[in-house]
Amino acid sequence: MIEELPVDAPGIGVFKASGKLTDADYKQFIPRLDELIKEYGKISLFFELEDFHGWEAKAMWNDFKLSQSYPYNFERIAIIGNQAWERWISLLAKPFTHAQVRYFNSDQRDKAWDWLKQNALSTLHQKTSTETAYQHVLISIDLSTQAAHVLKRGLALATREAAQVSLLHVVDAPIFEDDSTDYIFPRESRETTRKVGIAYIQLQRLAELAGAENVKIEILSGRAKVEIPRYAEQHNVDLIVVGAHGQSNLTGVLGSTATSLLAQAPSDVLVVEAQT
The missing domain is CATH 3.30.750 (Transcription Regulator spoIIAA)
Incomplete structure (x- = not known):
């Protein structure tokens, strides 16, 4: 007990x-x-x-x-x-x-x-402690119709703060439980690899359209709610910018990823309201 x-x-x-x-x-x-x-x-x-x-x-x-x-x-x-x-x-x-x-x-x-x-x-x-200017802003987007809007808001804030900018997308590669063995394993496949390549091209295009320069583009695979805070901690990110959208309960207001980040992120989180 x-x-x-x-x-x-x-x-x-x-x-x-x-x-x-x-x-x-x-x-x-x-x-x-x-x-x-x-x-x-x-x-x-x-x-x-x-x-x-x-x-x-x-x-x-x-x-x-x-x-x-x-x-x-x-x-x-x-x-x-x-x-x-x-x-x-x-x-x-x-x-x-x-x-x-x-x-x-x-x-x-x-x-x-x-x-x-x-x-x-x-x-x-x-x-x-007293707040200081942000040094490293991580803009995480999901390639939805709101991606350009989230990127624009994040870049505007980073420019005002004179901060380093990283642009991140997480390709979903969920972890599965194998009931027969009691083990878990990530589902990596050719499809995941293909999606990573496509996502990188899309992020490059979004950054170009936004006029973003000196932006580091990162594509990860896994669960967004895990990979985003992990990346933030490993790279000394002090602000995460993410979009708000979702499907149910509280996540219907903020989105499942945004809701999780507000509870778990090792840095400040800015949730950008969806553009109508």
Whole structure:
């Protein structure tokens, strides 16, 4: 089971895991994480393992999906345990999250708290710091009818800020689960390669029509909501410009990609309203 501990620590989720984790445990745990992320944007986790026996197969899949759904929402994760094999959990977690992950023995709880609180204070300070001019603007477009409008707005802002500009499009290459093997894999194909080539030509044409000079064009494949913030973090982007459109619920107002970026992006996000 996963139990939340009653500790007042802004920006830090405090949980204890015991026994063997099940799908039902994650169905209770994930909504609480959602609440913390909505409140603080980015959070750290204090995760204590007590009489821990691992995961059921479906629970392990839920754990992987959790890391993919919130790749940029965790700052630091402290795992506290008392068994040698539990140390490997922190090592196995690192490839699947951008968070800093550290393991502490059960007698190092105070050290774990100090490590997490130090980062929480730093994060709060960054949120209250004075705004500065943007240095690197990433304009992400989906080649819809609104693409030229989004590009124009992004270029105007970047010119005003004298910022570096990157123009990005993500070709959808979803990840599929193989029920027979419990593995996941990206669906790369000749079709994906063909779409990447076409997209690059289209972005070049859009940039030429907009009179954009010294713009770096990037084409990636994968999921836009994952690849855009990942690119932004890797290339020190401090503003992402994206269009607003969508099909349902909140995403009907902002678009699924824009909605995800507002919650997960490591930088400011400007959502450009659709042109009518």
